[in-house]
Amino acid sequence: MRRIAPPAALLAVSMLMGWFAYRLGLGSVNRPEPGFFPFWICFGLAATSLYLIWRSPRPNPEDEATAQAVFTLAGYRRVLSVMAGTALFGLLLEVSGFLAATFIFMAFCWLVIDRQSLLRGLLISAVASAAAFALFVKALNVHFPRGLLGF
Amino acid sequence: MPRRSLLFLFVVALICLPVKSAHSAKYPGYPVQFIISFPPGGPGDTTIRIIHPALQKNFGGAIQLVNKPGAGGAIAYTYVKKAKPDGYTILSTMSAPLTVGTALRTLSFGLDDYEYIGAYAFGATGIVSKPDMRWKNLDGLLAYIKKNPGKLNYGTSGAPTAPYLTMAAILAMQGLKATPVHYKGSGPARNAALGGHVDFSAGGFGAMQALIRAGKLVGLAITDNARDPKFPKIPTLKEKGLGRASIGLWAGLWAPKGTPKAVLDKLSAALKKTANDPAVVKKLNKAGFRVEFVDGAGAKKLARQDHETSKEIMKAVGIKKK
Amino acid sequence: MGDLFANLYFGFSVSLAPYNLLACFMGVFVGTAIGVLPGLGPVATMSLLLPITIKMEPTAAIIIMAGVFYGAMYGGSTTSILLNLPGEASSVVTTLDGYQMARQGRAGPALAICAWGSFIAGTLGVLGITLMAPALAEMAVKIGPPELVALLCLSFLLVVQFSGGSRPRAAASALLGFLLSTVGLDPVESTPRYDFGTFTLMDGVGFAPLVIGLFGISEVLINLEKSEKMEVFKGRIKGLWPTRQDWRDSAPAIGRGSVVGFFMGILPGMGTIVPPFLSYSLERRISKKPEKFGTGVIEGVAGPEAANNSATAGSMIPLLTLGIAPSAAVAVLTAAFLTHGVQPGPLLITEHPAIFWGVVTSMYTGNALLLLLNLPLVGMWARLLTVPYRYLWPMILLFCGIGAYSVSNNPVDVLLMAVFGLLGYMMRKLNYPGAPLVLAFVLGRLFEEKVRQSLVISRGSYETFIAHPLALLAWIASAILLLYPFFMRGKSAPHFPPEEEE
Numbered sequence: 001m002r003r004i005a006p007p008a009a010l011l012a013v014s015m016l017m018g019w020f021a022y023r024l025g026l027g028s029v030n031r032p033e034p035g036f037f038p039f040w041i042c043f044g045l046a047a048t049s050l051y052l053i054w055r056s057p058r059p060n061p062e063d064e065a066t067a068q069a070v071f072t073l074a075g076y077r078r079v080l081s082v083m084a085g086t087a088l089f090g091l092l093l094e095v096s097g098f099l100a101a102t103f104i105f106m107a108f109c110w111l112v113i114d115r116q117s118l119l120r121g122l123l124i125s126a127v128a129s130a131a132a133f134a135l136f137v138k139a140l141n142v143h144f145p146r147g148l149l150g151f
Numbered sequence: 152m153p154r155r156s157l158l159f160l161f162v163v164a165l166i167c168l169p170v171k172s173a174h175s176a177k178y179p180g181y182p183v184q185f186i187i188s189f190p191p192g193g194p195g196d197t198t199i200r201i202i203h204p205a206l207q208k209n210f211g212g213a214i215q216l217v218n219k220p221g222a223g224g225a226i227a228y229t230y231v232k233k234a235k236p237d238g239y240t241i242l243s244t245m246s247a248p249l250t251v252g253t254a255l256r257t258l259s260f261g262l263d264d265y266e267y268i269g270a271y272a273f274g275a276t277g278i279v280s281k282p283d284m285r286w287k288n289l290d291g292l293l294a295y296i297k298k299n300p301g302k303l304n305y306g307t308s309g310a311p312t313a314p315y316l317t318m319a320a321i322l323a324m325q326g327l328k329a330t331p332v333h334y335k336g337s338g339p340a341r342n343a344a345l346g347g348h349v350d351f352s353a354g355g356f357g358a359m360q361a362l363i364r365a366g367k368l369v370g371l372a373i374t375d376n377a378r379d380p381k382f383p384k385i386p387t388l389k390e391k392g393l394g395r396a397s398i399g400l401w402a403g404l405w406a407p408k409g410t411p412k413a414v415l416d417k418l419s420a421a422l423k424k425t426a427n428d429p430a431v432v433k434k435l436n437k438a439g440f441r442v443e444f445v446d447g448a449g450a451k452k453l454a455r456q457d458h459e460t461s462k463e464i465m466k467a468v469g470i471k472k473k
Numbered sequence: 474m475g476d477l478f479a480n481l482y483f484g485f486s487v488s489l490a491p492y493n494l495l496a497c498f499m500g501v502f503v504g505t506a507i508g509v510l511p512g513l514g515p516v517a518t519m520s521l522l523l524p525i526t527i528k529m530e531p532t533a534a535i536i537i538m539a540g541v542f543y544g545a546m547y548g549g550s551t552t553s554i555l556l557n558l559p560g561e562a563s564s565v566v567t568t569l570d571g572y573q574m575a576r577q578g579r580a581g582p583a584l585a586i587c588a589w590g591s592f593i594a595g596t597l598g599v600l601g602i603t604l605m606a607p608a609l610a611e612m613a614v615k616i617g618p619p620e621l622v623a624l625l626c627l628s629f630l631l632v633v634q635f636s637g638g639s640r641p642r643a644a645a646s647a648l649l650g651f652l653l654s655t656v657g658l659d660p661v662e663s664t665p666r667y668d669f670g671t672f673t674l675m676d677g678v679g680f681a682p683l684v685i686g687l688f689g690i691s692e693v694l695i696n697l698e699k700s701e702k703m704e705v706f707k708g709r710i711k712g713l714w715p716t717r718q719d720w721r722d723s724a725p726a727i728g729r730g731s732v733v734g735f736f737m738g739i740l741p742g743m744g745t746i747v748p749p750f751l752s753y754s755l756e757r758r759i760s761k762k763p764e765k766f767g768t769g770v771i772e773g774v775a776g777p778e779a780a781n782n783s784a785t786a787g788s789m790i791p792l793l794t795l796g797i798a799p800s801a802a803v804a805v806l807t808a809a810f811l812t813h814g815v816q817p818g819p820l821l822i823t824e825h826p827a828i829f830w831g832v833v834t835s836m837y838t839g840n841a842l843l844l845l846l847n848l849p850l851v852g853m854w855a856r857l858l859t860v861p862y863r864y865l866w867p868m869i870l871l872f873c874g875i876g877a878y879s880v881s882n883n884p885v886d887v888l889l890m891a892v893f894g895l896l897g898y899m900m901r902k903l904n905y906p907g908a909p910l911v912l913a914f915v916l917g918r919l920f921e922e923k924v925r926q927s928l929v930i931s932r933g934s935y936e937t938f939i940a941h942p943l944a945l946l947a948w949i950a951s952a953i954l955l956l957y958p959f960f961m962r963g964k965s966a967p968h969f970p971p972e973e974e975e
Contacts, residue, residue: 006903010645017652017667024666030933034659034666037921038652045648052641075698079898082697082870083891086690089874090887102871109867113697124864132871140507141521142879143184143217190881191520192804200520201812204527218520219882222675223658226883229672304930310663332929333661335922339741342797348617348930361796361818438811473664 007052010045018042081113098137098144102129178238178414179212185243185404188227190220194337194355195245198272198402201434202425210421216243223311224248228260234407238414241268242405247313249405250457251398254465255311256473262454266410267447268418270403271426272440275375276314277356277385279344279368284351289371289391292351296327303329306340306352313398313461314340317374318353320396320464321388344368355400357439374398375441396464399457402440403450419447481603484830488838493533497835500537501843504544508551511558511689511876514681515545519805523812531813532828536835538809542802543595543785543836546745547843550587550778551854554580556869558689562680563781565911566749568688570766570773577769580855581713586723586771587778588847589715594731594779595840598786601735602793602833610794613739618927619937623947624740625920628747629913630954643909646900650910653678654917661925673885680746681880683914685873686893687900687907693866694898713852715771723775726756730779737780738787744800745784749777750912786836792817793829 018039027033085108092101106125110116116124136142189195199216207214219227228248234240242265253261278289286292296303307315310333322329329350334340337354344352345368356379362368363382370385374397378387388397404422406415425431426444435442445453465472487493507518519541526534549561554571567587574583601609616624629647656667657677668674715723733755734748756776757766766773789806791797796818798804810817815825822829877890900907931937939945 006899006905007645010649014652020667021655024664028933030928030935032925032928034662034664037924038655038666041648041652041655045645045652048641048645048648052645055641072698078698079694079895082694083690083895086870086874086891086894087888089871090878090884090891093878093884093887105871105874106867109870114863114867128868128871132875136513136875136879140513140518141525142513142517142875143215143521143882144878190801190804191516191523192798192801192806192808196520197808197811200523200527200808203524216520216524217882220676221881221883222672223663225675226672226881310661330929330932332926333663334926335660338797342614342741342795343617345795346614346617361816361820364816365819367819434812434814437814437816 003056004053007049007056011049011053014042014045014049018046078113085109085113094145099129099133102132178417181239182213182215183239183241184215184217185241186227186231187216187218188220188224188242188244188248189218191218193220194274194357195243195402197438198435198440199243201438202271202431205428205431206421206425209424210418223252225252225258225260231405231407232260232264236407236409238406238410240407241418244402246270246399246401246403246454246457250454251313251316251461252311254458254461254472255470262458264408265405266408266415267450267454268404268406268415269422269447270401270445270450270453271422272402272435272442273375274400274440275356275373275379276317276353276398276400277359277373278318278351278353278371279341279359279363280351280371281344281347282366282369287369289386292371293325293327296322296329301328301330303350304332305329306343306349306354307331307333308337308340308354309333309335313400314353314355316461316464316468317396317398319468321393323468324393324396341368355439360439379441381436395460398460399453401453415447477603480830481834483826484834487532487827487831488536488835493536493831493835494838496529496533496536497540497839498842500540501544501839501846504541505548505843505846507541508545508548508560511552511560511685511872513876513879514561515542515802516805517879519802519809523805523809526809527812531815532831534813535806535809535828535832538806539789539832539836540839542806543782543839544843546782546785547588547591547847549781551584554583554587554774555854555857556689557692558869558873559684562684563745563749563784565684565688565746565908566753566777567774569753569908570769570771573767573769574771574774575858579712579769580858581851582715582719582771583774584851584854585713585848586715586719586775588844588851590723590727590730590775590779591782592840592844593727594734594783595786595843596837597731598735598783599833599836599840601783602786602790606790607794609739610790613741613791614795616740616943617941618923618930620941620944620947621740621923622920622927622938623944625916625923627947627951627954628751628916630951639904642905646905646907647909647913650913651917653683654914655921660918660922661929671885673883673889677918679880679886679889680915682877682886682890683893684911685877686890687897687911689869689873690890690894691897691901693869694894695901696862697866713855719771722770722772726772726776727779729755730776731783734780734783735787738784739790739799741799744788745781746915747912748780748784750908752776752780793821795819
């Protein structure tokens with residue numbers, strides 16, 4: 001199953017993207033148009049995926065060798081929530097400013113995902129965001145969006 | 152949902168609540184951000200960086216330069232359009248995305264979405280070729296194309312750029328045919344002419360000056376109103392009766408619509424003083440720009456004019472708006 | 474030759490003046506610092522430094538800026554080795570073997586060999602500039618679209634054979650990278666593709682979000698789900714310095730990497746990202762134990778690190794002699810020249826000899842300073858790994874986010890980074906290699922642009938691709954590369970993993 005799913009997904013992607021590319025116009029081999037390259041890349045990707053699907057029943061020594069191949073529900077939840085947190089950080093940057101966004105993000109990581117105790121989590125979040133602010137904004141002079149209070 | 156997560160969401164919501172800004176009435180109370188629609192080192196980036204120290208002094212407040220490149224300037228233009236019109240977010244860029252870009256494409260911003268603060272640096276499109284070609288000047292080149300229709304290639308700084316529109320317009324006005332090869336920017340277009348990969352190139356004149364001075368390229372024509380005093384031998388298109396093909400390329404400052412007049416005046420005055428600073432003028436000249444201060448109303452008129460010219464050229468050449 | 478020594482003497486008299494020496498130190502110091510921070514690249518930092526340097530003398534200002542540029546290449550490898558997180562785009566390859574070395578407790582030797590390799594390559598690169606800058610620049614301009622197409626094809630072939638493991642999967646990964654590179658305005662007619670109505674995608678997928686997500690974020694995710702305790706580095710730190718055997722393995726790799734990097738750096742568009750890939754595959758190809766690559770061999774760290782440093786030097790050549798910027802970072806250097814009223818180009822040597830020779834000689838000094846700066850740091854960095862991972866990972870994520878954002882100050886890039894983090898995580902779990910995707914992504918845009926330009930220039934004739942001697946040479950090399958495994962199959966050739974392992 002886990003050897004068929006990825007190439008099947010790739011096949012779907014390449015067919016969808018290939019269709020978009022086709023609609024852009026392919027032109028000819030002598031005069032390629034915007035859709036030409038994406039279309040043939042998709043074609044190649046589709047062919048490779050089909051080959052991988054065809055090959056999938058055979059065992060792959062590499063897959064056998066790696067222990068990390070197990071998917072667990074708990075692992076998934078962790079992974080997805082970390083990504084949600086990162087995305088939240090990106091969204092907050094221009095809303096609440098650098099310092100607040102950083103603090104929220106750090107607190108999210110340590111309190112919600114890592115489950116530190118409330119006081120401890122807030123404390124290290126505060127220290128970490130202050131350090132990041134000092135390093136990036138003060139020392140390296142990177143310009144971030146300002147939030148309230150002008151940070 | 153665990154209690155902790157709920158608490159967390161609550162705190163987030165609290166921090167993000169829009170609070171009425173408590174800025175003091177004095178402007179500028181804290182650094183003003185100038186949004187640049189080019190990456191560091193791009194044409195509209197260099198001009199503002201050259202005037203930045205003097206402008207800051209004349210303005211009497213800190214100015215931060217922030218690059219928000221991407222999508223032919225659309226990201227920066229949209230960002231400033233949506234910004235609070237409090238004078239703390241200013242657009243600093245070249246005119247092209249606004250004048251040429253909106254003619255070529257349907258974009259989410261237009262000429263009337265901004266307050267015009269002023270223009271200060273004027274660039275030109277330059278047409279160059281290698282010194283050992285069969286022509287020595289623009290007339291020679293056009294005559295050669297006439298004899299060899301469709302045989303020559305020319306490099307451009309890109310399909311949606313003013314130099315391409317200018318060159319295409321010249322050819323269309325004379326009823327000539329040559330094939331455009333689009334490069335990514337004036338630098339690569341110039342290099343293509345230098346390496347002999349194309350027969351001549353049209354791009355930003357600033358990028359070409361060093362090589363013209365060194366004799367590795369010959370300037371055939373520029374689009375500006377008058378000849379460049381550093382290159383008195385290069386004629387303008389106007390002299391050649393091709394002035395209608397010229398599209399202005401200038402650097403200026405814009406503010407979101409609705410910015411208070413006092414703020415605009417303060418910035419405009421600082422810009423005017425800076426543009427008259429001889430040290431600044433000298434540096435901008437070296438970088439390939441003519442310096443002239445044009446006030447907000449004048450800049451708006453220039454923009455309108457360039458926009459109309461672009462649309463005319465597109466019609467004449469047969470380029471469709473995307 | 475006497476002239477050269479006179480010039481060098483003059484140059485050193487400029488660059489060793491206390492003020493300029495201090496500028497050089499500042500430059501390389503800041504460069505190392507931002508190199509260590511992932512995503513925060515030399516381009517962003519140099520543009521932030523511009524307003525500060527504008528009050529300085531032109532020579533000192535440009536010495537600082539150049540210092541940041543090549544200093545970043547030193548620092549870039551640090552997080553690649555320690556956290557599998559490329560600090561600079563050019564250190565992607567260093568993660569492959571560097572991180573494995575760190576996991577085996579050999580972070581010290583890996584970091585030290587990076588510093589030495591960078592120093593040797595950097596110095597060789599500057600020597601190259603001193604000796605043959607003008608001639609090489611003229612040559613680089615002569616390389617037109619068809620020649621570049623051939624060179625890119627050669628590089629592509631190396632990519633697919635590049636990573637270990639399943640070759641069909643590497644091909645799928647490379648094709649996906651190629652497909653990603655077509656997002657955005659098409660390089661010739663500027664027609665929007667796959668932008669789905671968003672402005673961010675109209676300009677294509679950013680390189681920083683892609684690389685940070687694919688490598689850095691995915692590593693954090695893998696570690697996070699593994700266990701609650703998150704012991705990433707089980708081995709103890711075994712020695713801080715390279716052993717005699719390490720040196721014997723690395724020295725030739727550093728030499729080859731320097732040469733590859735220098736010449737690739739001059740070519741337009743290759744920048745400093747492609748040379749390390751080529752150096753890595755070159756080392757793998759001539760190694761006696763190619764199957765060991767990717768498990769922590771020191772040549773796989775030394776060669777690519779040398780390559781990216783000499784590429785930096787190489788990419789300075791077009792700037793100093795023709796005023797051409799082959800990469801974004803060099804474009805900022807151009808801006809630095811211009812803000813000081815100096816026009817880089819063919820006349821730079823005669824009009825501003827103090828600046829030209831001062832900057833060139835400062836690069837010798839700067840490389841030496843970088844070595845002195847970086848070697849003592851090796852111990853400190855290696856100890857970083859003893860910090861419990863549960864305190865480390867949120868900080869890593871934060872730095873990644875800041876890095877992705879600060880490249881073009883666009884918050885959407887942070888979201889993209891998260892998406893690529895997820896993709897990288899899936900690919901890692903399913904044993905699809907990430908490196909081919911990155912290289913194909915970098916080469917893809919250039920490839921399409923150059924193919925289409927070539928065809929416009931030649932009016933659709935494919936003869937143009939073999940009409941140039943250099944292009945022909947590259948095609949022949951590609952053909953040999955392609956047929957090589959068939960010739961070698963009879964003899965026991967361990968260069969390729971056994972076929973058909975799917």
